[in-house]
Amino acid sequence: MLQDLNLPRRLLLGPGPSLVHPRVLRAMAMPLLGHLDPIFLGLMDDIQTLLRWLFATTNPFSIAISGTGSAGMEAAVVNLIEPGDAVIVGINGVFGARLATLVERCGGKAIRVEAPWGRIIEPEAIASVLQRSGPMKAVAMVHAETSTGVWQPIEPVGRLCRDYNALFIVDTVTSLGGAPVEVDQWGIDACYSATQKCLSCPPGLAPFTLSDRAVAAIKNRRTPCQSWYLDMALVSDYWAEQTRAYHHTAPISMLYALREALRLVEEEGMVIRHARHRLNSDALIAGLIALGFDPVPLLDQRLPMLSCVSLPASIDDAAVRARLLTTYGIEIGGGLGPLKGKVWRIGLMGESSTEANVLTLLNALEEIGIQSGWLSTPGAALQAAARVYSCAATS
């Protein structure tokens, strides 16, 4: 027989999940309503309203998909792309590459526009492919590349998509709730995210919105969507007030949690929330630079909720991360793919983005550094971070 769950306390500063507010945990643990209960359907309406606000869109089709962020990515692709469709995919990390894979798995032709890991995809590179090639069904790219910490400009690509009549698919898994996402203003047609990053809700749902252009493209498909579970034409009949047709059983408890997490975002306010992410990230990066880490993206292209930094040669990746986890209860992320062993990915997302957490992590690193011999004098990292906070306080 297994033991009771007896979990250690963790400070979650990796690339997600982030810390979850007690109010969200409490909402998630409420006894269940049925998925067709009128009161539950009302909660779904609340979620749709809050998601429209969060995505800055008037799209009627704004829902939470019953799967994690990757299910959101798959839903965007399998609903909009049909066999033979050509799709430009921006690739500068793991998640852009995953988008291309998904396009190919539904019979589309992925035209890869690549940039080095750690650099943005230049909108001009997309423009030049659009000029040279025939009609494109869509352009797909990642707003916040979680594998490199790069912050991709989206708006100029949105304008190109309108000019060339291509649908625009954007991954905001890591950015939504931590940095501006302007679905309508940027001309995004399909936008998906995840709950466990800057929304600080447990993983399991994918916030998702489709423009009317995208909904029309789905209506006009030549072939049925290859996924039934993620067929948005069917799923929308459950979320729509006029129909409420059973499709699959909604993940009720997760939707309670999401509603509460979105309320917390609303209570804080979007502008303040984004500024908080920016400030804590600036303080963290100042401290990390003082310790000899080197930001992977250019400083004006790095994300405010996820810092990807190269390790100084003196630091043993696995050993220090294990020490952080076991001695300090702090989780940070290692590198993916070609960056494995070379970088750390430190998330300050949602509830995890606080001054206390920045200082706690920097202090732990300094302690480990002194003990392991790769740091001789403590204090520089904390001092550098403190300077950022005090500048902000007096400005």
Place this chain on the structure above:
Amino acid sequence: MLQDLNLPRRLLLGPGPSLVHPRVLRAMAMPLLGHLDPIFLGLMDDIQTLLRWLFATTNPFSIAISGTGSAGMEAAVVNLIEPGDAVIVGINGVFGARLATLVERCGGKAIRVEAPWGRIIEPEAIASVLQRSGPMKAVAMVHAETSTGVWQPIEPVGRLCRDYNALFIVDTVTSLGGAPVEVDQWGIDACYSATQKCLSCPPGLAPFTLSDRAVAAIKNRRTPCQSWYLDMALVSDYWAEQTRAYHHTAPISMLYALREALRLVEEEGMVIRHARHRLNSDALIAGLIALGFDPVPLLDQRLPMLSCVSLPASIDDAAVRARLLTTYGIEIGGGLGPLKGKVWRIGLMGESSTEANVLTLLNALEEIGIQSGWLSTPGAALQAAARVYSCAATS
């Protein structure tokens, strides 16, 4: 600004979700570990061990898929069926029909073996198609048809699949945890279920197991699986102790809940749990027959966790169900598809399957019946149920 979640109390006696034990809600609300935290990976191992026990299998591949039961169905089909594959699908309700749709959405050829809604698929009907037709990639059918309450014999079809070298896909969404499911003994190659039925865990995960034959079929695919999110070759690298490769972020809180729900099943014991479902269902059906309802399946083919009954002409489906929900806080299910308005589907699943709940529902129906004029003397339904319980107590 939205209000706090302030939910009414519901007695969940529909076709799922069922009531959730407070221990499961409490486990789900524990603060999060990262999805690659060694302690979290240990919990995944616990879940795999308990799922093997629950499915009565030694299959190494026994996991929980990050989606609801329908995602489990899609995972079974998209991983095993390739374009051009012929698949026999047993259809006697909504969920068999859904299986056939999924087979077609991945380019397979669905050979429908149909039976009237409310009747089982005769194994002889499957045998005769296997004899007449060429080689079949698979046979797919539903163990517990949630739309009709029919209990499908599985073992004889499993033997046929072995004889004809076809993979055997079985839907145990509604049965697992409430009636025997013997994956190895019945020769099942892919078996999926859901958490919100007889396991009494919130919806959002699909328990899933693949035989070594099924795993080999996936390894030998001619084409990549059309779903990336549900690609079991990739997902298995996350669940396997040897690899633990990141695929998508696991729904951490839901997995806490499932682990606790499985512990509760283990503590009760499978034989006692199945007998409990049987007894409460017998009492319920005796009471419903006394009220003039007519079981849709034959009495020896009806499920112990879901009773589907035809309404007497005097009863107004929507009005009585609304009354049950608003006055008594009791949810039961209506009919699906051609049975809409004609039947009720009453679930006594997992935590919902208790003597108190049977009596509470029958009493509420008697009260409504007296008030609405379709019942003249109260007590017959309660008496009939009580007789079943007292027989069981003295036998």
